[in-house]
Amino acid sequence: MKQVISFVLNGDQMELEVEPHWTLLYLLRERLELTGTKSGCESGECGACTVLVNGKTINSCIFPVMEIQGTTVTTIEGLAKPAGELHPLQRAFIEHGGVQCGYCTPGMIMAAKGLLDENPNPTEDEIRHALAGNICRCTGYAQIIEAIKAAIQTPA
Numbered sequence: 001m002k003q004v005i006s007f008v009l010n011g012d013q014m015e016l017e018v019e020p021h022w023t024l025l026y027l028l029r030e031r032l033e034l035t036g037t038k039s040g041c042e043s044g045e046c047g048a049c050t051v052l053v054n055g056k057t058i059n060s061c062i063f064p065v066m067e068i069q070g071t072t073v074t075t076i077e078g079l080a081k082p083a084g085e086l087h088p089l090q091r092a093f094i095e096h097g098g099v100q101c102g103y104c105t106p107g108m109i110m111a112a113k114g115l116l117d118e119n120p121n122p123t124e125d126e127i128r129h130a131l132a133g134n135i136c137r138c139t140g141y142a143q144i145i146e147a148i149k150a151a152i153q154t155p156a
């Protein structure tokens with residue numbers, strides 16, 4: 001039976017009917033057509049589906065939709081400014097080769113945003129630790145780490 005939930009999504013107040021068995025990933029991609037958040041393993045292992053809930057990184061593929069009641073959810077679509085200006089992390093990933101096929105990129109950027117919001121000047125070890133749950137099959141990770149280090153230096 002559907003239930004109504006309310007939450008803030010990328011700055012917009014939402015009130016939606018959902019099925020309690022849905023995941024947050026299903027709601028985002030299949031119901032709201034926010035396909036920037038990717039679906040990979042769907043078992044909490046790859047990080048492709050990473051978004052922020054109340055500023056914390058979570059794997060939306062295993063996050064029950066009912067748990068977003070009253071929260072603030074941020075997805076990759078919420079990072080660029082309304083006029084389209086990219087977030088410093090997005091620019092840095094492009095400029096430092098942190099994007100190849102791009103499938104891991106939204107999750108990587110959201111994991112990095114979660115880290116930088118909490119710790120604006122992380123060490124390389126802290127960056128690597130924050131990204132430990134995010135798998136990339138293309139870049140070898142070095143460019144991703146470089147991109148995040150560069151974004152630390154760039155004002156938002």
Ligand code: FES
Pocket residue numbers: 038039040041042043044045046047048049050059060061062
């Ligand atoms: S799709 Fe969610 S962790 Fe892989």
Ligand code: FES
Pocket residue numbers: 098099100101102103104105135136137138139
């Ligand atoms: S850029 Fe292809 S999986 Fe990371």
